[in-house]
Amino acid sequence: ETGVTQTPRHLVMGMTNKKSLKCEQHLGHNAMYWYKQSAKKPLELMFVYNFKEQTENNSVPSRFSPECPNSSHLFLHLHTLQPEDSALYLCASSSSENTEAFFGQGTRLTVV
Amino acid sequence: GQNIDQPTEMTATEGAIVQINCTYQTSGFNGLFWYQQHAGEAPTFLSYNVLDGLEEKGRFSSFLSRSKGYSYLLLKELQMKDSASYLCAVMDSNYQLIWGAGTKLIIKP
Numbered sequence: 001e002t003g004v005t006q007t008p009r010h011l012v013m014g015m016t017n018k019k020s021l022k023c024e025q026h027l028g029h030n031a032m033y034w035y036k037q038s039a040k041k042p043l044e045l046m047f048v049y050n051f052k053e054q055t056e057n058n059s060v061p062s063r064f065s066p067e068c069p070n071s072s073h074l075f076l077h078l079h080t081l082q083p084e085d086s087a088l089y090l091c092a093s094s095s096s097e098n099t100e101a102f103f104g105q106g107t108r109l110t111v112v
Numbered sequence: 113g114q115n116i117d118q119p120t121e122m123t124a125t126e127g128a129i130v131q132i133n134c135t136y137q138t139s140g141f142n143g144l145f146w147y148q149q150h151a152g153e154a155p156t157f158l159s160y161n162v163l164d165g166l167e168e169k170g171r172f173s174s175f176l177s178r179s180k181g182y183s184y185l186l187l188k189e190l191q192m193k194d195s196a197s198y199l200c201a202v203m204d205s206n207y208q209l210i211w212g213a214g215t216k217l218i219i220k221p
Contacts, residue, residue: 004154042116042211043155043199056208090154098142098207103154 003027006104023074023091032074037088116212140205147199
């Protein structure tokens with residue numbers, strides 16, 4: 001248990017569906033992140049929020065839309081995804097942007 | 113471009129020692145991290161090096177040479193539970209983490 005909780009753990013969705021991934025941290029951290037992890041590839045940073053403000057958007061397609069209502073919660077809204085978006089989506093948090101990150105267990109997403 | 117290289121897969125025997133290497137080319141350097149990730153689980157933090165030298169933490173040690181752009185993770189007295197992927201990540205001058213693809217370590221009895 002790392003203090004970062006992600007739901008759901010598994011998600012199968014069609015290309016026309018809309019779904020949301022949720023992340024919650026109870027560590028009092030100020031920075032939160034979304035990562036994409038594909039098999040045998042490096043972790044890809046998608047979004048960074050620092051004190052609820054988005055500080056990084058690594059050229060992520062608009063079909064991924066993040067939301068950070070407060071420093072403890074982070075969402076990733078998904079719509080009209082493609083099969084190549086199937087991956088493990090990891091949420092992480094850290095006390096600041098230059099300290100070690102604590103990861104959630106991820107959401108295994110399959111787009112059919 | 114920025115790049116982190118580490119072997120894709122390694123195999124070692126229970127009770128033995130294994131060294132996992134990581135080389136990097138990044139724009140600036142603000143530290144190097146090692147994470148462990150068991151299949152289907154979250155990556156968990158193992159170590160952080162920002163100065164040259166060896167950091168020891170129980171059975172695990174991490175070494176850094178900034179001039180060579182090189183680090184290794186040393187695992188001693190290997191146990192079956194050490195079977196996992198080991199991720200190397202470097203924090204660049206913008207405090208962004210650049211990740212390697214991970215090394216899958218297989219421990220055999």
